[in-house]
Amino acid sequence: MKKQVLALAVIACALSASITPRKVKDIKKDFLNSASPTVLVASHRAVHHILPENSIPAVEEAIRLGIDIIEIDVKVTTDGVPVLMHDGKINRTTDGQGNPEEMSFAQLQQYNLVVKGEKTPHKIPTLEQILRLAKGKILVDLDLKTDRLGPVMDIVKKTGTEDIVFFFDSDYNSLKYVDNISKKYMLMPRAHSLAMADSALTLFKPEVVHIDFSFYTPEVTQLIKKRGARIWINALGKIDVLLRNGQHEEALQQLLQHGANVIQTDEPELLMKLLKEKKLHI
Numbered sequence: 001m002k003k004q005v006l007a008l009a010v011i012a013c014a015l016s017a018s019i020t021p022r023k024v025k026d027i028k029k030d031f032l033n034s035a036s037p038t039v040l041v042a043s044h045r046a047v048h049h050i051l052p053e054n055s056i057p058a059v060e061e062a063i064r065l066g067i068d069i070i071e072i073d074v075k076v077t078t079d080g081v082p083v084l085m086h087d088g089k090i091n092r093t094t095d096g097q098g099n100p101e102e103m104s105f106a107q108l109q110q111y112n113l114v115v116k117g118e119k120t121p122h123k124i125p126t127l128e129q130i131l132r133l134a135k136g137k138i139l140v141d142l143d144l145k146t147d148r149l150g151p152v153m154d155i156v157k158k159t160g161t162e163d164i165v166f167f168f169d170s171d172y173n174s175l176k177y178v179d180n181i182s183k184k185y186m187l188m189p190r191a192h193s194l195a196m197a198d199s200a201l202t203l204f205k206p207e208v209v210h211i212d213f214s215f216y217t218p219e220v221t222q223l224i225k226k227r228g229a230r231i232w233i234n235a236l237g238k239i240d241v242l243l244r245n246g247q248h249e250e251a252l253q254q255l256l257q258h259g260a261n262v263i264q265t266d267e268p269e270l271l272m273k274l275l276k277e278k279k280l281h282i
Contacts, residue, residue, distance in 0.1 A: 021066030
């Protein structure tokens with residue numbers, strides 16, 4: 001086990017080679033411009049090929065690589081601490097068990113994050129830690145995996161990261177809660193049809209709309225862009241497999257064919273490289 005942890009540390013050091021990322025103000029300028037030719041890249045649960053998902057080192061690696069956006073998942077402990085965790089239980093991503101929203105922060109800190117079942121020295125981070133790390137460096141897609149939104153909003157305000165965070169949820173009531181606090185907050189509603197996309201645009205005037213391939217058509221993308229929003233689509237799953245297998249043209253054709261201009265992927269470094277080669281990323 002010690003050798004495995006040491007190997008992760010060596011890899012992390014190797015990843016520290018200097019890369020000059022874009023300034024977050026330039027990323028945001030593109031993000032807010034639905035007519036921009038730049039296709040933005042979102043790193044799913046940060047960069048977690050060899051690092052724990054939703055972890056501090058995974059976010060640090062996304063920043064180092066100059067990725068545009070990190071997607072992170074937030075839940076809230078029994079004592080009101082927003083933490084990063086995707087699943088309903090911590091069983092898969094830590095060496096512990098249980099529902100994080102039925103545990104205190106101190107209880108969660110007993111456990112370590114794992115990568116492919118192997119224990120690492122890293123702990124479940126707080127949202128505050130992650131936002132302070134991301135501040136001024138990268139945009140943050142905050143996937144709301146909780147209905148306890150008060151503590152989440154308090155941390156965004158406390159860290160002064162309203163300018164880099166945008167809120168994602170399929171539950172429009174959660175997005176209404178955020179929107180009612182302040183219209184300055186950036187939103188990404190999920191839609192499942194053309195009609196739903198139209199409704200979301202009318203209801204929220206969002207900066208970006210999350211769609212999927214079941215209704216990825218020119219009609220949908222033209223509507224969203226005309227209303228001043230970007231179009232988010234996922235490469236997760238089959239398309240990321242194409243990317244890993246070297247079937248780059250097929251992957252890009254599927255992703256870009258109707259004008260999606262924010263792509264979430266588990267292969268952010270590779271996708272960004274390909275987009276740069278196509279002059280679709282700076």
